[in-house]
Amino acid sequence: MHILKVGLKNRSYNIIIGQGALRQLGRHIKALGLGDVAYIITNRFIKKRHGAILDKVLKRARIERRFKLVADSEKSKSLETVSSIISEITAYDKNRKIFIIAFGGGVIGDLSGFVASIYKRGVSYIQVPTTLLAQVDSSIGGKTAVDLKEAKNLVGAFYQPGLVCSEVGFLKTLKPRQLRSGLAEAIKYGIIKEASFFHYLEKRYKDALLLKKPVIEFIVKKCSSIKADFVSRDEREERGIRTALNFGHTIGHALEAASGYNAYNHGEAIALGMLVAADISRRLGLIDNAVLVRIERLIKAVGLPLRIKGVGLTSIIKAYYHDKKFRGSKNRLVLISAIGKARVTEEVPLALIKEAIKSRF
Amino acid sequence: MHILKVGLKNRSYNIIIGQGALRQLGRHIKALGLGDVAYIITNRFIKKRHGAILDKVLKRARIERRFKLVADSEKSKSLETVSSIISEITAYDKNRKIFIIAFGGGVIGDLSGFVASIYKRGVSYIQVPTTLLAQVDSSIGGKTAVDLKEAKNLVGAFYQPGLVCSEVGFLKTLKPRQLRSGLAEAIKYGIIKEASFFHYLEKRYKDALLLKKPVIEFIVKKCSSIKADFVSRDEREERGIRTALNFGHTIGHALEAASGYNAYNHGEAIALGMLVAADISRRLGLIDNAVLVRIERLIKAVGLPLRIKGVGLTSIIKAYYHDKKFRGSKNRLVLISAIGKARVTEEVPLALIKEAIKSRF
Numbered sequence: 001m002h003i004l005k006v007g008l009k010n011r012s013y014n015i016i017i018g019q020g021a022l023r024q025l026g027r028h029i030k031a032l033g034l035g036d037v038a039y040i041i042t043n044r045f046i047k048k049r050h051g052a053i054l055d056k057v058l059k060r061a062r063i064e065r066r067f068k069l070v071a072d073s074e075k076s077k078s079l080e081t082v083s084s085i086i087s088e089i090t091a092y093d094k095n096r097k098i099f100i101i102a103f104g105g106g107v108i109g110d111l112s113g114f115v116a117s118i119y120k121r122g123v124s125y126i127q128v129p130t131t132l133l134a135q136v137d138s139s140i141g142g143k144t145a146v147d148l149k150e151a152k153n154l155v156g157a158f159y160q161p162g163l164v165c166s167e168v169g170f171l172k173t174l175k176p177r178q179l180r181s182g183l184a185e186a187i188k189y190g191i192i193k194e195a196s197f198f199h200y201l202e203k204r205y206k207d208a209l210l211l212k213k214p215v216i217e218f219i220v221k222k223c224s225s226i227k228a229d230f231v232s233r234d235e236r237e238e239r240g241i242r243t244a245l246n247f248g249h250t251i252g253h254a255l256e257a258a259s260g261y262n263a264y265n266h267g268e269a270i271a272l273g274m275l276v277a278a279d280i281s282r283r284l285g286l287i288d289n290a291v292l293v294r295i296e297r298l299i300k301a302v303g304l305p306l307r308i309k310g311v312g313l314t315s316i317i318k319a320y321y322h323d324k325k326f327r328g329s330k331n332r333l334v335l336i337s338a339i340g341k342a343r344v345t346e347e348v349p350l351a352l353i354k355e356a357i358k359s360r361f
Numbered sequence: 362m363h364i365l366k367v368g369l370k371n372r373s374y375n376i377i378i379g380q381g382a383l384r385q386l387g388r389h390i391k392a393l394g395l396g397d398v399a400y401i402i403t404n405r406f407i408k409k410r411h412g413a414i415l416d417k418v419l420k421r422a423r424i425e426r427r428f429k430l431v432a433d434s435e436k437s438k439s440l441e442t443v444s445s446i447i448s449e450i451t452a453y454d455k456n457r458k459i460f461i462i463a464f465g466g467g468v469i470g471d472l473s474g475f476v477a478s479i480y481k482r483g484v485s486y487i488q489v490p491t492t493l494l495a496q497v498d499s500s501i502g503g504k505t506a507v508d509l510k511e512a513k514n515l516v517g518a519f520y521q522p523g524l525v526c527s528e529v530g531f532l533k534t535l536k537p538r539q540l541r542s543g544l545a546e547a548i549k550y551g552i553i554k555e556a557s558f559f560h561y562l563e564k565r566y567k568d569a570l571l572l573k574k575p576v577i578e579f580i581v582k583k584c585s586s587i588k589a590d591f592v593s594r595d596e597r598e599e600r601g602i603r604t605a606l607n608f609g610h611t612i613g614h615a616l617e618a619a620s621g622y623n624a625y626n627h628g629e630a631i632a633l634g635m636l637v638a639a640d641i642s643r644r645l646g647l648i649d650n651a652v653l654v655r656i657e658r659l660i661k662a663v664g665l666p667l668r669i670k671g672v673g674l675t676s677i678i679k680a681y682y683h684d685k686k687f688r689g690s691k692n693r694l695v696l697i698s699a700i701g702k703a704r705v706t707e708e709v710p711l712a713l714i715k716e717a718i719k720s721r722f
């Protein structure tokens with residue numbers, strides 16, 4: 001069992017990681033005084049697979065609990081869902097000390113965190129991520145949001161959880177494609193921050209895909225620690241530090257949107273986005289071709305895509321501008337100057353971005 | 362012109378108060394770097410009366426601006442309004458540096474602040490309160506919220522404005538009843554915090570009702586300063602300090618709800634709530650009868666109600682419990698031990714509360 005701390009003064013919190021982390025949850029909730037009544041937001045697949053054990057853990061800690069099922073899709077991230085959940089929590093609450101548990105992947109984490117941030121001007125919540133992607137990335141750092149029809153994540157809050165509980169035992173029930181998606185984010189941390197971790201992934205990716213316990217635990221721990229460090233130094237992404245975590249995400253998001261959010265999952269789109277960003281870095285002379293080749297080789301080995309399929313340049317660029325309209329200006333991209341070294345660059349020429357995307361078809 | 366500071370570390374902000382404060386607004390916005398594009402949330406009455414001057418001030422500061430009109434009623438404080446406003450801001454935004462101006466009374470302030478808190482995980486906003494009630498109370502302190510059908514203010518955020526601009530010139534267009542409503546909150550500050558200010562109101566209430574400039578400016582400044590002090594010491598109402606500001610509000614809210622939010626305006630309900638709370642303090646031996654009489658006399662002089670009409674004890678108590686269900690337990694009330702001295706008291710016997718209400722019929 002590992003315990004990491006996200007240092008944010010009076011909003012600091014722990015991440016407990018490992019096989020058996022879930023069994024410790026009750027004790028941690030009690031120690032933190034988070035509340036006596038849990039409202040657990042999840043979906044029916046996760047509840048079916050892992051609901052009984054969470055229920056047992058909470059029951060043993062004498063925490064009253066109710067499961068709320070939402071649809072297993074991005075569609076759950078809507079103001080309508082928020083409104084209906086809050087009406088239900090209100091009926092359940094009866095002025096006891098209620099807290100929320102986000103029990104699932106990124107969609108459930110984003111939605112639940114946002115509900116917690118606005119219900120009665122903020123109640124405690126816990127992230128219990130069940131996917132590798134959520135464990136290494138989205139459960140940490142307090143970015144919560146729902147979508148509007150105009151754009152994803154347009155409405156939200158920075159609102160930190162009281163605790164993150166990453167039970168690696170949950171990962172056994174993931175489909176290989178979901179596991180690979182999570183590994184894309186792990187590769188990202190190596191590329192932007194720690195060359196030795198990238199090297200570790202080059203050596204141990206097979207064990208990771210086989211869910212060998214020490215390897216997968218190390219990966220979750222290492223990624224969580226890197227993420228916690230970025231978040232501690234730039235909680236609200238105001239200083240250009242946390243921005244580095246968006247490596248591969250600008251083009252990745254455009255690719256997800258252009259393909260209607262069903263051709264690629266998040267990790268696959270980010271893998272392609274990282275390849276494009278690395279290629280732009282190469283074209284700008286920031287890295288040698290050998291660095292790009294090394295990144296390509298690892299992405300391929302893990303089973304993530306190297307080529308963009310089923311969507312054209314025009315629609316990717318259109319989605320890129322749509323996203324940019326809401327999120328950032330001046331063609332700002334996260335690039336790299338080496339494995340382990342990210343840099344935020346503004347005013348990247350559009351022609352260069354297009355070339356780099358085209359070379360991925 | 363007076364400038365007060367609400368000290369909240371990196372969330373500190375100024376309150377500019379006085380005749381002519383609005384003319385200074387452009388300069389302050391520029392100095393703070395709040396943005397180049399203003400989205401002004403208001404209603405048609407305020408826009409008609411004061412819109413042209415705000416428009417001119419912003420234009421002179423080269424700030425692009427758009428007015429958004431919402432209904433002049435508590436009904437505007439809904440998630441539906443939030444959703445439609447955000448869709449509109451999104452279309453207007455186009456990735457420029459947008460900020461929101463809450464231009465109106467309490468309803469507009471609460472709604473606009475909440476929109477600002479969740480749009481893109483938080484953008485800057487300014488409070489430009491146009492009622493005495495909003496100037497002395499709701500525009501300061503960052504409590505933002507909208508209502509759900511289950512209860513008022515059930516969804517919201519603590520989210521501080523970047524600036525409050527209290528133009529006392531606006532108060533000239535208030536109806537006498539609105540002015541008296543604001544004075545109820547002013548009386549509250551005297552009762553809970555500053556006996557000398559209570560005494561000042563006893564001497565000068567006539568000048569206040571006549572909107573004599575030095576008097577009304579002094580009142581807005583004094584109340585803002587007391588509110589700022591409570592907020593600085595207990596931003597999120599976690600330490601029982603900010604709680605004192607709820608003097609008169611527990612019973613006041615119940616009275617508003619029981620009478621369907623149309624018999625009494627906020628200040629009138631709070632005046633009656635203060636009388637009940639003072640009477641409970643007397644019944645518990647915390648104050649002499651003379652103190653209650655003094656409070657009654659000032660409330661009467663200002664033209665606020667002394668007697669509860671058109672609503673019965675049962676429905677008030679029912680509303681009290683409904684509110685309590687969502688907000689607080691143990692019959693917690695703010696009581697007083699003297700003019701200028703508030704104390705939060707738990708477990709006040711219900712029988713006593715009922716007696717004090719009954720004596721107001």
